[in-house]
Amino acid sequence: MAALDDVLNRVDGQLDASVERLFAFLRIPSISTDPAFAAQCRLAAESAAATLGELGLSASVRETAGHPAVIGRTDTGAARRVLFYGHYDVQPVDPLDLWETPPFEPVLATDASGRARIVGRGACDDKGQVFTFLEALRAHRDVAGRLPVDVTVLLEGEEECGSPSLPAFLAAHAGELAADVALVCDTGMWDRDTPAITTALRGIVHCELTVSGADRDLHSGLFGGAARNPTHVLAGIIADLHDAAGRVTIPGFYDAVREPPEAVRRQWAGLGFTAESFLGPVGLAISAGEADRMLIEQIQSRPTAEVNGMYGGYTGQGSKTIIPASATAKISFRLVADQDPAAIKSAFADFVAARVPADCKVQLSFGEGSRAVLVPPESPDLAKAAGALEAEWGRAPVEIGSGGSIPIVGQFKAVLGMDTLLIGFGLDDDRVHSPNEKYDMASFRKGTRSWVRILDALA
Amino acid sequence: MAALDDVLNRVDGQLDASVERLFAFLRIPSISTDPAFAAQCRLAAESAAATLGELGLSASVRETAGHPAVIGRTDTGAARRVLFYGHYDVQPVDPLDLWETPPFEPVLATDASGRARIVGRGACDDKGQVFTFLEALRAHRDVAGRLPVDVTVLLEGEEECGSPSLPAFLAAHAGELAADVALVCDTGMWDRDTPAITTALRGIVHCELTVSGADRDLHSGLFGGAARNPTHVLAGIIADLHDAAGRVTIPGFYDAVREPPEAVRRQWAGLGFTAESFLGPVGLAISAGEADRMLIEQIQSRPTAEVNGMYGGYTGQGSKTIIPASATAKISFRLVADQDPAAIKSAFADFVAARVPADCKVQLSFGEGSRAVLVPPESPDLAKAAGALEAEWGRAPVEIGSGGSIPIVGQFKAVLGMDTLLIGFGLDDDRVHSPNEKYDMASFRKGTRSWVRILDALA
Numbered sequence: 065m066a067a068l069d070d071v072l073n074r075v076d077g078q079l080d081a082s083v084e085r086l087f088a089f090l091r092i093p094s095i096s097t098d099p100a101f102a103a104q105c106r107l108a109a110e111s112a113a114a115t116l117g118e119l120g121l122s123a124s125v126r127e128t129a130g131h132p133a134v135i136g137r138t139d140t141g142a143a144r145r146v147l148f149y150g151h152y153d154v155q156p157v158d159p160l161d162l163w164e165t166p167p168f169e170p171v172l173a174t175d176a177s178g179r180a181r182i183v184g185r186g187a188c189d190d191k192g193q194v195f196t197f198l199e200a201l202r203a204h205r206d207v208a209g210r211l212p213v214d215v216t217v218l219l220e221g222e223e224e225c226g227s228p229s230l231p232a233f234l235a236a237h238a239g240e241l242a243a244d245v246a247l248v249c250d251t252g253m254w255d256r257d258t259p260a261i262t263t264a265l266r267g268i269v270h271c272e273l274t275v276s277g278a279d280r281d282l283h284s285g286l287f288g289g290a291a292r293n294p295t296h297v298l299a300g301i302i303a304d305l306h307d308a309a310g311r312v313t314i315p316g317f318y319d320a321v322r323e324p325p326e327a328v329r330r331q332w333a334g335l336g337f338t339a340e341s342f343l344g345p346v347g348l349a350i351s352a353g354e355a356d357r358m359l360i361e362q363i364q365s366r367p368t369a370e371v372n373g374m375y376g377g378y379t380g381q382g383s384k385t386i387i388p389a390s391a392t393a394k395i396s397f398r399l400v401a402d403q404d405p406a407a408i409k410s411a412f413a414d415f416v417a418a419r420v421p422a423d424c425k426v427q428l429s430f431g432e433g434s435r436a437v438l439v440p441p442e443s444p445d446l447a448k449a450a451g452a453l454e455a456e457w458g459r460a461p462v463e464i465g466s467g468g469s470i471p472i473v474g475q476f477k478a479v480l481g482m483d484t485l486l487i488g489f490g491l492d493d494d495r496v497h498s499p500n501e502k503y504d505m506a507s508f509r510k511g512t513r514s515w516v517r518i519l520d521a522l523a
Numbered sequence: 524m525a526a527l528d529d530v531l532n533r534v535d536g537q538l539d540a541s542v543e544r545l546f547a548f549l550r551i552p553s554i555s556t557d558p559a560f561a562a563q564c565r566l567a568a569e570s571a572a573a574t575l576g577e578l579g580l581s582a583s584v585r586e587t588a589g590h591p592a593v594i595g596r597t598d599t600g601a602a603r604r605v606l607f608y609g610h611y612d613v614q615p616v617d618p619l620d621l622w623e624t625p626p627f628e629p630v631l632a633t634d635a636s637g638r639a640r641i642v643g644r645g646a647c648d649d650k651g652q653v654f655t656f657l658e659a660l661r662a663h664r665d666v667a668g669r670l671p672v673d674v675t676v677l678l679e680g681e682e683e684c685g686s687p688s689l690p691a692f693l694a695a696h697a698g699e700l701a702a703d704v705a706l707v708c709d710t711g712m713w714d715r716d717t718p719a720i721t722t723a724l725r726g727i728v729h730c731e732l733t734v735s736g737a738d739r740d741l742h743s744g745l746f747g748g749a750a751r752n753p754t755h756v757l758a759g760i761i762a763d764l765h766d767a768a769g770r771v772t773i774p775g776f777y778d779a780v781r782e783p784p785e786a787v788r789r790q791w792a793g794l795g796f797t798a799e800s801f802l803g804p805v806g807l808a809i810s811a812g813e814a815d816r817m818l819i820e821q822i823q824s825r826p827t828a829e830v831n832g833m834y835g836g837y838t839g840q841g842s843k844t845i846i847p848a849s850a851t852a853k854i855s856f857r858l859v860a861d862q863d864p865a866a867i868k869s870a871f872a873d874f875v876a877a878r879v880p881a882d883c884k885v886q887l888s889f890g891e892g893s894r895a896v897l898v899p900p901e902s903p904d905l906a907k908a909a910g911a912l913e914a915e916w917g918r919a920p921v922e923i924g925s926g927g928s929i930p931i932v933g934q935f936k937a938v939l940g941m942d943t944l945l946i947g948f949g950l951d952d953d954r955v956h957s958p959n960e961k962y963d964m965a966s967f968r969k970g971t972r973s974w975v976r977i978l979d980a981l982a
Contacts, residue, residue: 097841156843162739225841252745266744270842279806283956285725285927288829288857289821291802292811295830295852299761306755343750347738349882352751362748370743371754372845377832378853383729383890385855386831393754394837396844398747423808431842468744469844497845498739 067208068520074203075512082202082512083172083182083505085115086195089152090170090184096131096153097225105131105221108152112194112219119201121217126237128229131221135240138214145214146522147243147482149472150194150250151223154186155497162499173502180505189496192503193249193488193511194219200515212523216243220472223250226270226431227471234472234479245445245522246476249515251488253507254462259453259514261446262486263439264364264465265473267399269408270431273298273416276390277424281377284385291387292421295376298391301419305369309355310362312369314415320402324365324465332360345493364465368398398467405433434471439483445522449485452517456510461487487518526667527979533662534971541661541971542631542641542964544574545654548611549629549643555590555612556684564590564680567611571653571678578660580676585696587688590680594699597673604673605981606702606941608931609653609709610682613645614956621958631964639964647953651962652708652970653678655948659974671982675702679931682709689931693938704904704981705935708974710947712966713921718912718973720905721945722898723823723924724932726858728867729890732757732875735849736883740836743844750846751880754835757850760878764828768814769821771828773874779861783824784900787922791819794921804951823924827857857926864892893930898942904981908944911976915969920946946977 075082094108095101109125109132116123116136123136131153157167165171170184182192197217204211218241220230234241254260277294278287307313324332337360339351353362376391378384397408409430420426439446441463453461466486473484489511495501534541553567554560568584568591575582575595582595590612616626624630629643641651656676663670677700679689693700713719736753737746766772783791796819798810812821835850837843856867868889879885898905900922912920925945932943948970954960 097843098839156837156839158837158839224843268744268844270844272842277807278802282805283927284827284829284831284855285727285857285925287802287805287822288827288855288926289812289825290798290810290818291805291807292809293829295833296761296765296811299758299830299833302755302758303762339749343737343746343882346741346746346750347882348736348750350751350880351749352755352880353748359749363746366748368743368747370747370752370846371758371836372743372843373836373838373847374754374758374850375834375838377830379832379834379851383731383853383855384831385727385729387829388832391833392838394842396743396747396842398744421809421811423802423806466744467747468742492745495739496745497742497843 068517071203071207071516072513074207075199075509075516078203079509082195082199083508086182086192087170089191089195090186091168093168094153094221095156096222098156102131105153109134109219109221112152115198116217119198120205121215128233130229133221133233134219135216135237137216138211140210140214142211142214142523144522145216145243146519147216147218147241147246148197149218149246149248150197151190151220152194153221153224154189154191155224157185157499159499164500181502182505182508183500183502185501187501188490188494188503189501190223190250192508193490196489196508196511197247197249197515199512200519203512203516204519212519216241228432230472231432231475234475238479242480243482246482246484248470248473248484248486249488250470251466251468251486252490252492254464256491257457258459259457259461260464261450261453261461262466262488263441263463265437265486266367266467266469267403267405267434267436267474268469268471269397269399269405269433271395271409271412272392272429273301273395274390274392274427275420275424278387278389281386281389284387287387292424293387294424295388295391297420297424298374298376298393301416302371302374302393304419310353312367314369314411316411317367317408320404320407321367322401324361332358335360363467365400367400367403369395371395398469399436401436401438403436405435409433434469435474437473437477439485443483445483445485448521449487449518452521453487453514456514456517487514489514527976530662530666530975531972533666534658534968534975537662538968541654541658542967545641545651546629548650548654549645550627552627553612553680554615555681557615561590564612568593568678568680571611574657575676578657579664580674582676587692589688592680592692593678594675594696596675597670599669599673601670601673601982603981604675604702605978606675606677606700606705607656608677608705608707609656610649610679611653612680612683613648613650614683616644616958618958623959640961641964641967642959642961644960646960647949647962648955648960649682649709651967652947652949655967655970656706656708656974658971659978662971662975663978671978675700686931690934693934697938701939702941705941705943707929707932707943707945708947709929710925710945711949711951713923715950716916717918718916718920719923720908720912720920721925722900722905722922723860724896724929724945725826725926726862726864726893726895726933727928728856728858728864728892730854730868730871731851731888732760732854733849733851733886734879734883737846737848740845740848743846746846751883752846753883754847754850756879756883757833757835757852760875761830761833761852763878769812771826773828773870775870776826776867779863779866780826781860783820791817794819822926824859826859826862828854830854857928858895860895860897862895864894868892893928893933896932896936896943898944902942904942904944907980908946908977911980912946912973915973915976946973948973
């Protein structure tokens, strides 16, 4: 263990330099969903490839149909190879006026409890988390001159907009990306003191729905009371999505849903996970989910239907007395095992069609979608990683399900035949996707140390 | 009638000169909503005051808190006085590229049926309509040296941006503006061959409703299924506004609604007003209104609740997996007699409050609002004007309600104690507020002749 301690000490000794390197990466506004930032996405890819090169990986930017990906790898003939996946793209920053510091000018701040934090877009999701892994590689290499295992790093630039190019990219580079196990650092801790390994992820289906009525905006005085208002039609569809008990009403929506094993449900029931503790910190008090399900079920083992955005008609200052010509909603469904994205798309299309008057038009477009993923609890690598995390944090990690969706995990299994260990150091209050995103310095430091230990354990 | 025929002949004889005078007025780009055109608005006011002076009125430009108004009057000691109201301001012209001729370079054109038309911004609304009245004054004066009644003309310059300065201006000049009856030329014909007197206008209440949930946008994967989504809450409120039969469900909403007299309903039933004829031209086919009401009732004698705009969450390109922190709708209610704006506001506030979960917040703000206006069917001036219109057009005018709202009419009643006769010569295809606005030469000529007869009849 002497060598391992040296590597861990190296992490602590170069922490300031590690943060500086992360800051340089955070300064690149790599917002993948907005085409205006395409050049910045490429810049982030080039920066990541350069960092991998510094770490001794043979690395390059690779073209995709969308934003480029980065692949780096060592080929030392080690007994085992891990594939690390992360993403260099970040969420949009609006509403910008709610940021206390500019989103792409990362800063170190201290919270009321004296805890240091890194603040900026991507500080956690996923640039900060990716850097815990890269800095762990750096520490191993600095101390030992080599890594305990061979490593392939895959960074994509479209995770925040649904990874549209990734399936084809994975298939085209399957040989180059093959490994014994995949590691992903894009998830969270159980709480500030307790690490977690995420062994279940919800899948996702994105869609955009536009209802159109008249061929122009109409004067609401002259036509009001007779002309169909597409905002009313869209509101009706959205309102119908859930019944009064919080259940999604799309016919067949729950048909393929698998219930968690009774043992898991019992473990969950014992966690004391309440609306006060989970929703209180974001200003809510009452669960809006299925009334007959525990809160933890609602966010982990149950599927959802959520409007992510909607608009129609006049949205500027003051009033404009029109009946809008159209109204649009962006809706996403979170899926659990064994829901099939294609079946959900079809069921929702039927649901919409049944609610649109004959003289209105509907445009409904879907993203590709992904199934939910479950990691087998008997995996030996899962046990090794759990041991490494316990050594770092002094507590055994909790195996949790995540309500989020990381479609690539299903593709690693389907295309590359690998299981994935989802280990991340985010906290519930990190404001991921929101203004003032942050990553605790403790997450960054002990996350890096955790990867040092996990790489050692997996060797 | 010899003298009246002389005046009518004078209208016809000087028609070309009348059109030239209107063209000069149309060339002034008096767009009131855009501060860049403030000087042009003043120029239009000065031009109108000069025209009134030519006609023998004592006229001047009057300051308001916004664009100036114009008042002109004769004081010959005639037995009766009419107040004529119109506006010199016009709508913006965007999208400019859809105009076939420059909006402020009026032209005479001929349509496929050989009908002459005046084309340009304001050709109908309201400069062309105002000029029918002014040219009628001119013809009377040219032939008889005097007008049959004393006349006060009030032209405002803020009608297209909500007349914000007018209520205070009316109150401040109440004595100067007092008259026996008000005349407004800002409405339309029933059809090309049938004149109309608008005897009912709907009132209006504007509001803006924001529902807020969590204190930030939430990750829809991590919180989806448990956290309240304000877009769902808002959609529920909007969807609940109408029942399946198109009726507004707000308790008490219809309590004060007055039914039209049976004779009026019978007249309406005979008009052959259909969804195909009314909604077909804008691309719709099915009425969305109250199923047990005639279409003409839906837009004239029934109140409405319409969303004019709504937004919440992510509305940019692509997708963003959030549960929005808030959602907003701009909603307006069109009121009919005897609905009270204050009662409608209160009923809607209760309706909203009943549909918002305890841990969500509501912001609900209302504009001042205006009551509906009805001209008493027994008004002698109404009968006189109707007779004059029948003499000109060879058909009795239809008494119609307008779904729109002209708040000044309520103010004439409330502040000045006058009823208003709304008589205009616009046609449904005049493209008011749209590119290529036009006014038929027949509307201009016979409109002018109509005012000649009405002034004579009111004497």
